[in-house]
Amino acid sequence: MSEDALVRRTRIRIRIRETGGVPEGDSVWRAARRMSGALVGRAITASDLRVPRHATADLSGQTVTAFVSRGKHMLLRTDAGVTMHTHFRMDGSWSVLGPGRRLPRALGGDVRVALTLDDGRTAVALRMPVVDLLRTADEATVVGHLGPDLLGAGWDEAEAVRRLGSDPARPVVEALLDQRALAGIGNLWAVETLFLRGVFPWTPAGSVDLGGAVRLARRMMMHALTHPAQVTTGDTRPGRTQWVYGRAGRGCRRCGTPIVLRKATGAAYQRETWWCPSCQPPQRGTAGRPATPVVVPVVVPVVVPVTVPVTVPVTVPVTVPVTVPVTVPVVVAGA
Numbered sequence: 001m002s003e004d005a006l007v008r009r010t011r012i013r014i015r016i017r018e019t020g021g022v023p024e025g026d027s028v029w030r031a032a033r034r035m036s037g038a039l040v041g042r043a044i045t046a047s048d049l050r051v052p053r054h055a056t057a058d059l060s061g062q063t064v065t066a067f068v069s070r071g072k073h074m075l076l077r078t079d080a081g082v083t084m085h086t087h088f089r090m091d092g093s094w095s096v097l098g099p100g101r102r103l104p105r106a107l108g109g110d111v112r113v114a115l116t117l118d119d120g121r122t123a124v125a126l127r128m129p130v131v132d133l134l135r136t137a138d139e140a141t142v143v144g145h146l147g148p149d150l151l152g153a154g155w156d157e158a159e160a161v162r163r164l165g166s167d168p169a170r171p172v173v174e175a176l177l178d179q180r181a182l183a184g185i186g187n188l189w190a191v192e193t194l195f196l197r198g199v200f201p202w203t204p205a206g207s208v209d210l211g212g213a214v215r216l217a218r219r220m221m222m223h224a225l226t227h228p229a230q231v232t233t234g235d236t237r238p239g240r241t242q243w244v245y246g247r248a249g250r251g252c253r254r255c256g257t258p259i260v261l262r263k264a265t266g267a268a269y270q271r272e273t274w275w276c277p278s279c280q281p282p283q284r285g286t287a288g289r290p291a292t293p294v295v296v297p298v299v300v301p302v303v304v305p306v307t308v309p310v311t312v313p314v315t316v317p318v319t320v321p322v323t324v325p326v327t328v329p330v331v332v333a334g335a
């Protein structure tokens with residue numbers, strides 16, 4: 001690859017990554033806002049939809065009137081009463097190419113949508129797993145099932161809490177990830193919220209302070225709208241931004257205990273789940289246990305002997321022996 005092509009490709013990669021981070025409500029909201037700034041009010045002069053269902057659709061001549069997010073879904077609307085519904089899932093992205101700019105050939109196979117605008121720029125959807133065209137009047141068929149949108153203008157905490165608790169026996173981590181209860185939250189915010197609340201992920205939703213959890217998740221996500229990284233620790237340095245997400249086998253930033261991971265099993269709403277067994281112990285008397293065996297990463301056996309003996313004697317046992325033996329002899333001697 002020539003140096004020029006490499007530079008171009010790097011620039012485009014960077015631009016694509018701007019829509020990313022982990023594709024959760026906040027990063028989707030930011031992507032929609034950025035796309036809205038580029039597209040709204042612009043006429044589409046040519047459209048190319050590379051999805052079998054809509055391969056012959058033609059949006060040319062239509063003007064973009066809105067580009068909004070609903071939870072993790074995105075809706076592009078035109079003045080012809082047409083909505084293009086897209087969803088990143090884990091890998092998709094929206095990007096805008098300046099006039100005369102072309103995608104590197106290597107990315108050509110990833111294009112799902114290309115919309116040429118009347119100012120010469122091109123909006124491109126890459127690797128987008130969901131691309132649908134529908135009448136704007138029918139948007140409820142693709143987003144009507146969603147619960148209150150954590151980042152939406154009509155946020156309704158009481159309704160979100162009601163929906164989250166509607167099946168009180170359900171593990172709280174699954175309830176939080178159910179977009180029918182709460183739209184926009186994803187795995188990162190769910191596991192980080194549970195860590196910060198000290199809640200074991202498989203605690204029944206009915207025994208969790210759902211209002212407190214939802215308020216915390218929303219506060220962190222709102223903060224992320226105006227900051228470049230998805231930070232829950234307050235530390236923006238690379239590799240330090242989260243407490244448990246993606247940190248299997250590494251020491252808890254609070255207590256040193258190795259973070260545990262349970263991999264997704266493929267059931268509805270299940271994702272990989274990380275937690276600290278010390279900071280998030282199961283509640284006594286609840287059936288708060290993972291439904292399937294915990295998958296302990298290969299690195300854990302190596303980490304455990306090193307981390308635990310060092311941390312535990314310092315934090316827990318040292319306190320107890322020092323307090324008890326010292327106090328008791330003094331009392332006995334005085335008597």
Ligand SMILES: [Zn+2]
Binds near residue numbers: 252257279
């Ligand atoms: Zn911990």
